[in-house]
Amino acid sequence: MARTFSLRHRYTGDGIDFADRLNEQQLAVATEPGGPMLVIAGAGTGKTRALIYRLAWLLDHGTAPFAILLVTFTNRAAREMLHRVELLVRQDARQVWGGTFHHVANRVLRKYGARLGIPADFTILDRQDAADLMASCASELPIPGRGRRFPNKTLLLSMASFAANTLRPLSDVVPARYPVFADAVESITEILEIYTRRKRQRHLLDYDDLLTDWMHLLEQCEDVRSRLAEQFVHVLVDEYQDTNAIQGRIVDLLASQHRNICVVGDDSQSIYSFRGAHFANIMGFRDRYPDVRQYRLEINYRSTPQILALANASIEHNSRRLPKQLHAVRTSGMKVAVVPCADHFVQSRFVAEYILQLLDEGRSLLDIAVLYRSHWHCMEIQMELQRRNIPFQVRGGLRFFEQAHMKDVLSFLRLCHNPRDELAWQRALCLFPRIGTALSRTIWSHVAAALDPADAVRRLQSCPGLPQKATRSCAMFSSLVEDLARIGAPAEMMDKVLDCFYDDYLVSHYENAALRRQDLRALAEFAGQYRTVEAFLSDVALTGDFDGETCVAGPDEQEYATLSTIHQAKGLEWAVVLIPWLADGRFPTDLAINTPEDLEEERRVFHVAVTRAKDELYLAVPQVWSNRGGHRLLMKPSRFLTELTEADMLETMYLDDDLPHLTAGQLS
DNA sequence: AGAGTGGGCCTTTTT
């Protein structure tokens, strides 16, 4: 049981009446002067509010903004929180260090990385780039034993990433997590060594390097550590349950001087173990900080009692968790509905038609979300919504900056900023006619030693062995790169690439050239905020998507329903939530039911999904699945539903004749 | 030889 809460710090200064705007526990969190703090905050209990008021309180009580570090799960969360803080304290909060671990790492390493031999002009690899580089490293090794199973590039990257994030050696991670490849661990290690070397040579850092190098910097450079630990008088970490070993270590090092560390999280919402996250950090916090003050936020302001009853009852089935109950403030609501659907086509039609019905009842599309376990679960639903002209926005899946046309154009900026960036050179070169992978590799080998773009172009022009057919392309490429290097401002460079040839390339290579051009012009517009290519590229690599005030990728409509993976819906809420695919094998996915740990995480994902809903919750259960070959397979309802024994917790909603069965003939 | 294209296969979650 948590300690009793006194109002020792009740603050009623002329600015903000903290006691009036927060409940007892939130107030205690906001006004604790310092020291280690652990805040266990269930879904919808106003933890963001507590954090915002804590920030406001700190600033109000004389803490300098640059002495505060606020680590959040997304950059957008940090931006929004600091914006709300500014409205409260009416002072500039922009100097607060806020953002994701990776974002702050980028900032720190640009400044101090040289101490570890990291060049200040490094380029950040996103997942695809890292995978491509990994593939090229793997191809340098002879193919190990014919017919033997060997991990592909994505899997290799996952292994490396998991090892890095959990601070465990590969020789330990592979047998434990990928037993199929246990006997290949030597080849795997060798490939990863090549990969690491290649990144160093090319001035490239992947996501894991940002964290690893940051930690090494703090561990190995005493002066840098004491400087940063001195600077950050207060360290606040949101979503602490989703931090991993390396992030936990970084936080501890940063807080080592002042020990004013406030971590906020909910073990029941820990859903990133595949990224090495483990709520061991939360569980072990008390051991690392014996003098910790612990707080518990359990009063839920978001959802109806019916929704919370379901959320509580479901998570009870997990054995490893901190005991906690969500208590409803709201007093009434509708029952949670289970909707059996003949198959997933009917399920899609139910979702679409029900959204129309909600609109008739006066709901706004902005109040409605469809949340699912895996991206591909929303394919049919998207088609169905499109057919009925229901505007929607999809979160997740292929992200804005990850689309091919984005990466094509960005590769030109990348090779100008960092001429050692092999991936960028190859991607850019291959866009020109008569230049493919083989020729681009030849060219790269002549350009690799260049120190700057102009030097690279000189080398390219004197490159021996260029086929006659490719000379025109090479000349075009050279003059474009020369021009770009001269321009230097990211937005104008993008325009130049588009004008010079990429607009034409789009038309001849894509059906939807106009749409893609629109995207690119929007990206150029966005680039206008940045003075340097470096700052622009870093943000692109670390953001993955436009969001918030820069939402240009979304639909033109003012109102739209939201389709999102549950992971991407974390921290958000909607009045009405529909969750499709509640069938065993889909949710929980059959990839995550082999160990009790996996299944418990899967149940936490369900918990997150359910607790996004404020008023109404619908769980669709397809009973038959028609696979590609037209075979119809029976599906069992999700165990997350059948395990709920309380009889009247759920209400079955039967679809009537407005949704006639589709016959197999109509499926194709 | 190497560039470009078409078909078959699979689909967890992400900074």
Added chain:
DNA sequence: GGCCCACTCT
């Protein structure tokens, strides 16, 4: 829709 491989065309 993405990825990989094999095939064809130059």
